[in-house]
Amino acid sequence: MPREAEPSINExxxxxxxxxxxxxxDGRALxxxxxxxxxxxxxxxxxxxxLGKTRVLTRISASIAAPYPDRKFDGVFTIATELSPxxxxxxxxxxxxxxxxxxxxILETTLRRSQAISTESLCLVAGQKVWSLRADIHILSHCGNLVTAASLATLAALRQYRIPDTSIKGGELTVYTPLERDPVPLALLHHPLCITLNYFENGEKMIVDATLQEQQCSEGEVVVAANPQGEVCLVQKGGGGEVDALVLLRAVDVxxxxVRELGKVVDRALEKDSKMRDKGGISAELSAENER
Known part of the structure; x- marks a missing residue:
């Protein structure tokens, strides 16, 4: 199996x-x-x-499926990753x-097991039909810190996604096209993101958003998943020797x-996208009405 080219001794x-x-x-702060x-x-x-030269694309899709037998009132949410040559x-x-x-x-734990998505809201007909939501994550360029880039792309895609509106009349399910009814946002309970910190000198020094070369030179990494409210979903240490518990606490704090910083970046991107999609739409009409 091919391996990443390792840095030379001098590098x-x-x-x-x-x-x-x-x-x-690259001149950044730690x-x-x-x-x-x-x-x-x-x-x-x-x-x-x-994220620098690292690039990740996430696509959200939804289809109608049968629920799991032991979770008749919950929809399905799955994550699939693809690392291309x-x-x-x-x-x-x-x-x-x-x-x-x-x-x-990591993404399964961060998004699905932390119940970031209300799977109950994906139920259409209890025990018969639910929305099956799927996140396809495509790694387009790997230059370090894939975990943060992938979690950022997936959360942004989930927050921007709109699912078709539905109704039930006489026991019959109707799924409306976007022309018939505006699709609706997903019910997200919180917005978790992953932060990877690579450590050196037995954890005495940590850096955020390591490049691939910095990753390869580090002693190990700590991945922390949390939401902007400070609720921690995951702490995982990968590779390297032992680190003090205080080091992990410091990593969580950082x-x-x-996460709050990245959350604001996502908010701004969504706001910009919303304005572009609504150009000349209802917001413009309301603005014109206010001016009159």
Missing amino acids: RAFVLQALEENIRL DAFRDIDISFGDDYGVADVQ LASPAFEVGRQSDLETHLSR AVGK
């Missing part, structure tokens, strides 16, 4: 020496993100996130890598602050 020594002096090769760009497709539920030579088609498994499990 590793250079990165570590720079970090000892609190310097990162707790700073790379440039973030969030854009949306023409259809609802398509979010394209660029276009993103990195280390990825193979049709073969799930450890990174893909790691990414899927991560919660960064």
Whole structure:
């Protein structure tokens, strides 16, 4: 199986020496993100996130399906990840890598198991028909910190997605097209995001949003999933030796602050997208009415 090209001994020594002096090769502060760009497709539920040179696209889709026998009143929400060879030579088609498994499990815990989506709101006919919601996550470019980029793209897509409106009359389910009725937003109970912190010097030094080279030079990483209200959904340490409990607490504290920062970025992107879609629509009419 192909592997990522490892940094040379000189490159590793250079990165570590720079970090000892609190310097990162791209000039960022230790707790700073790379440039973030969030854009949306023409259809609802398509979010394209660029975090530096890392790029992730998430597409949300919905279909009507039968509920699970033991959860007759709950809809279905699944997450699928795809790591394409276009993103990195280390990825193979049709073969799930450890990174893909790691990414899927973290996003499952962050979004599905934390009940970010109200699955009860996806129920159409109890025990018979529910919405089956699916998030397809495509990794387009891998240059470090895939977990944060993927969680950002998925949350943005979920918040922007609109599901077809429905009604039941005489026991018959009717699904309306967007021309018949405006689709409705998903019922999201909270907005969790993942923050990855890579640590050095036995956890004494941590950096946010590591590049691929910084990841490869680090001793390990801590992934924290939380929402802007400060509720922690997940703390996972991967690789490296032991770290003190106080280091993990510090990592959680930093991560919660960064989740709030990213949450505002998503809010601004959604607001911008909403204005573009509503250009000349009802908001413009209301504005014109106010001016008169």
